[in-house]
Amino acid sequence: MPDFLHKPTLTGDLVVLRPVTEEDVPALLPLFEDAETNRLTGNHTRFEEAALRTWYGSRGAQDDRLDLAVVERATGRVVGEAVLNLWDEPNESCSFRIGLVPDAAGRGLGTEATRLIVGYGFASLGLYRISLEVYAFNPRAHRAYEKAGFRTEGVLRGALLWEGERVDATVMSVLAPEWEAGGAATVGP
Template identity: 80%
Template sequence: MTDFSHKPTLTGELVTLRPVTEDDVPAFLPMNSDPEIQRLTGSHADFTEAALRQWYATRGARPDRLDLAVVERASGRVVGEAVLNAWDRPNESCGFRICLVPDVLGRGLGTEATRLIVGHALETLGLYRVWLEVYAFNPRARRAYEKAGFRAEGVLRGALLWKGERVDATVMSVIAPEWPPTAL
């Protein structure tokens, strides 16, 4: 693997993942302003539309990460993003995060998007490990990650301070020898 310069389009039954652009920002605003999504992702930041446009305008040029828009195939609507980041080249590893707009949760779109991008990382890019962190108050996401092949590795105790309360984060990963998971 050289880097993440190539920004692919990945297609599943429910979703298509394609390179994100600043034109996707209006579709992302609900997930960036929803209090429950902010809690589940541990996001303390409030982003303006202008700041989001500036951020997403630069994603295509980054060789150290892969930011893809999640597009619901049935409607053609952009419903979130899936990202490979925190690339650790010497260890053939990277981080993963996903976020969807609130009204599409629980329909399997995130699980399929996760399988698509993780499959790309392990099969096409040749990475060995993809990892993530999920907060203790987000069991729905943890179940989706487990369905996509992630396994718990350990707990970061009190990793998030959310409205005066300490919340644990579970570190999860999927590694190439265990891919694809038998639950697919």
């Protein structure tokens, strides 16, 4: 069984992933307050800062998921979170999600953070499959996931109801053998 209680620090050229804490909440608030970020992630829920502090303060004790803060190396600023969750033990698989504050998008931070946590999931946690869903109105995220080695599996039609409109979700995944064969490296930067 993977050791999700161990919360590593993973270092790349652009970002450092480290255990997320309650003290990161002020930097992460834009993830939950920005209307466009909520739309792109399909988040209907409004969170109070106190609830977020409780949530992020409890992440270190979780033994079935890995929540890491994304820290921009150049500035030392927390710019998002990267998460392996929904651990499916019998099938050695997890879901993945990432969220960046609005002004951190488009600079390669999310792609590198994705590669770091996915690589850790395969190499250190022994996962076989990591999956995600991305909404049809978020093509930038879809491209970033492809760059990180994810492949499209199918479409969940009408999976999200957003402001009266049904939106499809694309299911994507990457498998350990693909990753080991250089799946992310062959897709490009």
